[in-house]
Amino acid sequence: MSKRWVAALAVGVMATVAAVAPAAAQMFPTRPVTVVVPFAAGGPTDVMARILGQRMSRTLGQSVVVENVTGAGGTIGVTRVSRSPADGYTLLVGHLGTQVANMALYRTVTYDADRDFEPIGTIGTNPQILVVRRTLEATTYADFITWLRANRERASFGSAGVGSMAHVAAILFFSQVTGTGGQHIPYRGTGPAMNDLVAGQFDFMFDQSVNAVPQIQAGTIKPLAITTARRFAVVPDVPTFAEVGLPVFELGVWNSLFAPRNTPQPVLERLHAAYLEAMADEAVSKRLADLGADVPTPDQRTREALRQRVRADMERWIPIIRAAGATVE
Ligand code: MLT
Numbered sequence: 001m002s003k004r005w006v007a008a009l010a011v012g013v014m015a016t017v018a019a020v021a022p023a024a025a026q027m028f029p030t031r032p033v034t035v036v037v038p039f040a041a042g043g044p045t046d047v048m049a050r051i052l053g054q055r056m057s058r059t060l061g062q063s064v065v066v067e068n069v070t071g072a073g074g075t076i077g078v079t080r081v082s083r084s085p086a087d088g089y090t091l092l093v094g095h096l097g098t099q100v101a102n103m104a105l106y107r108t109v110t111y112d113a114d115r116d117f118e119p120i121g122t123i124g125t126n127p128q129i130l131v132v133r134r135t136l137e138a139t140t141y142a143d144f145i146t147w148l149r150a151n152r153e154r155a156s157f158g159s160a161g162v163g164s165m166a167h168v169a170a171i172l173f174f175s176q177v178t179g180t181g182g183q184h185i186p187y188r189g190t191g192p193a194m195n196d197l198v199a200g201q202f203d204f205m206f207d208q209s210v211n212a213v214p215q216i217q218a219g220t221i222k223p224l225a226i227t228t229a230r231r232f233a234v235v236p237d238v239p240t241f242a243e244v245g246l247p248v249f250e251l252g253v254w255n256s257l258f259a260p261r262n263t264p265q266p267v268l269e270r271l272h273a274a275y276l277e278a279m280a281d282e283a284v285s286k287r288l289a290d291l292g293a294d295v296p297t298p299d300q301r302t303r304e305a306l307r308q309r310v311r312a313d314m315e316r317w318i319p320i321i322r323a324a325g326a327t328v329e
Pocket residue numbers: 039040043044045046097159160163164165166167188189190191207208
């Protein structure tokens with residue numbers, strides 16, 4: 001075949017591909033969408049992802065399948081998505097810990113939360129609650145601090161893994177409250193960790209409200225303080241850390257939906273529209289709020305709002321976490 005023919009054929013193929021790509025994006029999705037949750041099923045990240053995914057599937061006309069890819073504080077699942085094809089069929093629900101804290105904690109993390117992901121939208125922001133096993137003799141924050149200082153060698157706390165927000169909150173707490181500490185017991189999510197706290201297998205944990213509130217309301221664990229500026233409506237009897245003498249301990253863990261970098265704009269717009277429709281559904285926002293999540297207001301649901309939140313938290317938290325002296329090889 002002459003060179004002229006080969007060149008003409010190549011141009012024709014490229015023109016066809018160029019024409020098909022936007023069409024494929026316009027038809028998105030034509031098969032199920034996977035949402036990777038980097039922690040075990042039953043934890044706050046998983047619960048929120050499933051609530052959102054179930055409602056988004058109605059708008060997208062395809063099932064939204066949650067896949068739990070756990071380990072290393074969530075970095076295994078996040079890394080998996082950062083390397084997935086940018087076609088909209090593999091998404092991530094990440095949070096302040098996986099996207100930001102782990103960039104400060106793990107020298108081995110290869111992703112950059114701002115560079116490698118396209119924001120879709122925030123599902124909810126959860127304060128963290130310091131909870132203890134029901135059989136612990138301490139019933140107030142002050143009693144707990146006294147007990148912890150006297151028992152720090154044998155006290156134990158659970159988390160969703162090294163670098164999870166349950167772990168990061170504990171690191172920050174120990175760095176601010178002298179004489180405290182404990183033996184870290186990492187799980188693959190605070191879902192399974194909570195089962196063991198309820199069973200009295202370890203002493204305390206900092207957990208996101210979505211996971212802790214149902215157990216507090218059931219009386220299976222004891223809450224001591226919450227990382228909000230004001231008392232939290234779903235658990236009004238739980239004092240804030242400021243009330244118990246730790247004014248700077250405010251933490252809100254956003255859980256948000258992301259796509260890999262370079263996902264085509266029409267696909268991002270389709271996903272964002274389905275996200276907005278889900279968040280506008282009262283059944284969804286009420287369920288999230290009842291579980292203890294702070295549901296984003298409409299102006300906080302834009303893609304740009306999430307992009308700016310990630311950037312602001314990278315700027316704020318990476319130096320703080322590094323200063324707390326925590327790193328993971
Ligand atoms: C965390 O501590 O990072 C989360 O609660 C993890 C999870 O959702 O299990």
